[in-house]
Amino acid sequence: MSGTFVGMPAFPAAAHEAVRNPTLRGNLRHATHTIRAKRAKAVAELADWAELREAGRRIKDHTLRHLDRYLVQLEEAVTAAGGTVHWAADADEANRIVAGLVKATGETEVVKVKSMATQEIGLNEALLEEGIHAYETDLAELIVQLGDDRPSHILVPAIHRNRGEIREIFTREMREWGRPAPEGLTDTPAELAEAARLHLREKFLRAKVGISGANFMVAETGTLVVVESEGNGRMCLTLPETLISVVGIEKVVPTWRDLEVFLQTLPRSSTAERMNPYTSMWTGTTDAETADGPRVFHLVLLDNGRTDTLADDVGRQALRCIRCSACLNVCPVYERAGGHAYGSVYPGPIGAILSPQLRGTASEIDASLPYASSLCGACYEVCPVAIDIPEVLVHLRERVVQGGPVTREGNKAVLKPAKGHAAERAAMRAALWALTRPGALRTGQRLVSRTRRFHPRTLPGPGRAWSDSRDLPPVPAEPFRDWWRRTNGGRDTK
Amino acid sequence: MRVALFLTCVNDTLYPDTGRAMVKLLTRLGVEVDFPMAQTCCGQAHYNTGYRHEAEPLARHFSDVFGEYEAIVTPSGSCGAMVRELYPRMGERARAEGRGGSLATAVASVVPKTYELTEFLVDVLDVTDVGAYYPHRVTYHPTCHGLRGLGLGDRPRRLLEAVRGLELAELPGAEECCGFGGTFALKNPDVSAAMGTDKVRNAESTGAEVLCAADNSCLMHIGGTMARLRTGMRPVHIAEILASTEEEPAS
């Protein structure tokens, strides 16, 4: 994934900083709680939500099961409609392809529709190395780009910024990138939006090349779909002559009809809207005389760890994700830790299961992500395609502590347990030994009870983390089972 | 009716009062309670930390110990969810990995008979007024695995509402996780503590003396945070409230 995140500390360390930042926590709390409540209302409006969720799950599972077939069908349809399909095995290959395509047009500037896939591969940075400037046109993405920052939310990349911070970024940076911010810009949402609109309009009208992702790709017709709220996407898709779309292979759906389900569940889950303000669809190229839309269209189909993820029978459900970000907005861990702590463009619960699958669990941050959850299950409850995120988290924890079979770059391998878990493993094994022997458990309990006067109020070793912020419960004089035996199940005493 | 009390290792070792309250309550309601001495632990800590293979012998042991009973009742939403939700999954995984269906068969003898306490009272015994008396202002925290794993719904609240003398205060953000999460509290101490603090501050805002839940593990974390923040509130397991009567009131 994007080089931006290399060298990130493990999740607990990154979260440590975030938890101590009151502005960040306030911004996140406010934003997630607002959208959380709105989503609940928008979902409650539909009597058939449970059926839609199940339908979405099934369509995605079916597609993933026959992914090879649908991708070939898609390629044929896109080609027939005048587009060109490119296959990219990883981030480097995708970046090379896109840079080559842009260079071939002779342009050095491109406008971009917000896209997770291009962030995942670090496209903007890769293009810059080739002398090509990529301008983000989504408002929040623009804020992140101007602020030389990283996105911290799937849908609202600048969720961690408040209005005052945004005003400051616009005033300082817009000039460097094009049309400067108006004099005396205040921090009212309307003025900020207007400043962005004027700044971006120039870019749209000048650009000859647009780069996008897609929310869906329809195999039967070769149609790509982008849903968005601001209309910037529509401009990028219709104004430039050349359009290059970089899309993860899991975004395909078999038929046009399947969209019906997702065009209901996605907006309600993400922005709590009944419908997306802009739903743009494009199929191949358009004829210059007659219509808007690209005259040259390239589709780059991105794998980058997806086939490997597909090979895992528990973890593959992560590929059902439609990036609605509902799981982020309800996640109590995301709310405190913020998106950056997850060390990837996919933060929150989905990031915690997707990144360690796409990238593997070799790095410290990836090995820590499966533990970045209390397994409270709020994410699973809201997910519109019913991804059982807690199940995958536990599955990945198993991979981290015990190793096991994985597929990496198409090859089967057996992973060794990650380092640094030896003490935990020993403790778990010792506990197992005692817990399969009721007698041993009883002896242990008695020991704990008899020595209770000597128990410290703070714990050594890993237990310190507990007693740093919480008091330990006092140990009772007698475990229940001893009471039960002594009193004959409570019958002998009062 | 003869039921087995599945007390869980945490309750047995650290919260025997909850077990005694269960015995008192169920006996009062005419249920014959047994405590199978061979019981140990459901294996949740192992399973959730990534030690699924280590959890398997514990699931098997649990099934051996409890298989013969008509019903198994536990005062823990999360251990209840472990048995009901995750044991079948463990059985299926073992089968899928070519290790045969014996674990699946073993757990099938306990899965449908395992109930969390409030579920057992409301669904099996069909009571909501258990004749309890508890003259305190109480706020109720629905724990995650009880709420979302078992789908306890409003059962605990209905039981509490029927307790004489009890004043139920609405907990803001009730359905948010308290931040315990087993080993999560150790592996991500900062986030866990931040979540716990918010939970306690919300509880404080209700003016209640007591925060009640149907799981002592969450109560240990919340109670430990309450003590550290010197709130004066205390955590009490719902079994202890429901067992409390005018003659023998719980504190």
Ligand code: SF4
């Ligand atoms: S995992 Fe589910 S809830 Fe989260 S972003 Fe993906 S589709 Fe939405």
